[in-house]
Amino acid sequence: MLLFWAVVFGTAAIGNTLTTRIDAIRYHVPFETWHIVVNEFSSPLVSLALIPFLLMACDRWPLHADTWRRYLPYYVAASVLWCAGHVAGMDLLRMAAYALGGDAFDPGGLVLQFVYEYLKDVRTFFFIVALCHAVEWFGRQVVGEASLLAEPDDEAAPVEPVDRPERFLVRKLGRDFLVATADIEWAQAAGNYVNLRVRGRDYPLRSTLAALEARLDPVVFVRAHRSYVVRLAQVTSIEPLDAGEARLHMADGTVLPCSRRYREALRAVASGAEPAMAARA
Template sequence: MLVADDEPLARARLRALLARHPEFELSAECGSGTAVLAALRDGPADVLLLDIRMPGLDGMATVEALAQQAPWSLDRPPCIVFVTASEEHAIRAFDLDAVDYLVKPVDIDRFDRAMRRLLEKLGAPSRVPDAGAIAAADTALRAALQALRGDASAPAGDSGSRTASLAGSEAASEAGYAKRFVIRDASGMYFVPVVDVDRVEADGNYVAVVAGGRRHLLRESLHLLASRLNPEEFVRVHRSHLVRINRIRRLEPCGHGEYELTMTDGTRLTSSRSYGEQVRRLLR
């Protein structure tokens, strides 16, 4: 596997995340698309983790150059996973046959799912690291995350100044909430604005995003999706249901800490006792 990102701290975090997956061996690190092409001429890689915004040749242009130059000696081109700070390039990424598209700061569970998807694509068996390897990887990941947050005491102009700048952009990203979901279907990609979402339901390995009477399947856990939504606008009422607060028309207690919710579209849901406190907060 080859990792490309122009920020050394971002590469450190990816290294720490990869250490949890012994199926993959990190063969090279690059800071630009030009360096990626040069590295692949020296030796093949079956997976590329590419940042999109890099100086000179960016991640997208690098993949396009690979399609033309094919500087690898494998029977097939490398699998591509884009890792970037914005969702805006998702459609183009999948047009380039990317296996996955990760948005920074990358969640551990989301990264793990991307690695499982790569294994399925490559037809490789998964391996479970021992407890010592997991502990070491987690320690490295914590160190990388701490470095990404930056050292506030670093004086301007020294090597810590770039870290502080990067940490500021990462913090701003963490503080924000999703504004739209990227949905993939057989015909391509499309967007569902969060402002249109009425509720979200767990559906096996997917979640169903319900907006305007339509269900849009998204391969993500309900727990992770909930963390991307503003808690002032959405409330978890059941382990399988997340609803927009202003779409609740009526609440009726059912006893034992449970409530029946009637949504503005007429849908009826029953909250569970474990989420009773979240529902009761709506009544205060």
């Protein structure tokens, strides 16, 4: 994603540099070429430095149908901070570059500059936010987004107990699939989602890991890390590490972390549930 934005901003900077240079020649404006290059490239460089923080915010506070009213004011406030960081970083880069070239950069009135830049930055800010959410939504459609199947059909028998879900409903590319809880190998926290690993594929479930863990059978699924809940039957061995931590070797060859906080509890449950695995731990 960061590479994509580097190409977008870099292409825009090159285009703006060329057009500004052409305008300077056409209208006989005494602009040095290196001044134009510094002015046009300093802005996208600062924006690129700020983008990782914005992408993390989009992941941490996604704007869904049930959250956008609560989070939108925060995004508006963040757009102001984005602009402030953009203007400050851009001016500092230009001052440093001009000083190296034996010249001085004058940003002019800071209030007027901030208002001018914000009118541009707010569009860039929300374009990035919108595109980030669109890519995430499309990815969930392709991969498949899971949800708890809590309400059975009217004429069918219940497919899950109230406390322990037996199946998850996965919607993928407009079609619905049932994923059995017994097929889940592990679950990994990912922002406001939990990725359910099933036969080598991840299905995002809109939930916290703690909420999902509370719905799963603690004899079958055990917390191994603040970001992982694993199915004991899928753990082939526990490799001890320094400082009390460990690695979990899964049946498909994947290695997952096991923190010191959860290691002994996992081994205790494993000793009763999987003797063969406990012997290799």
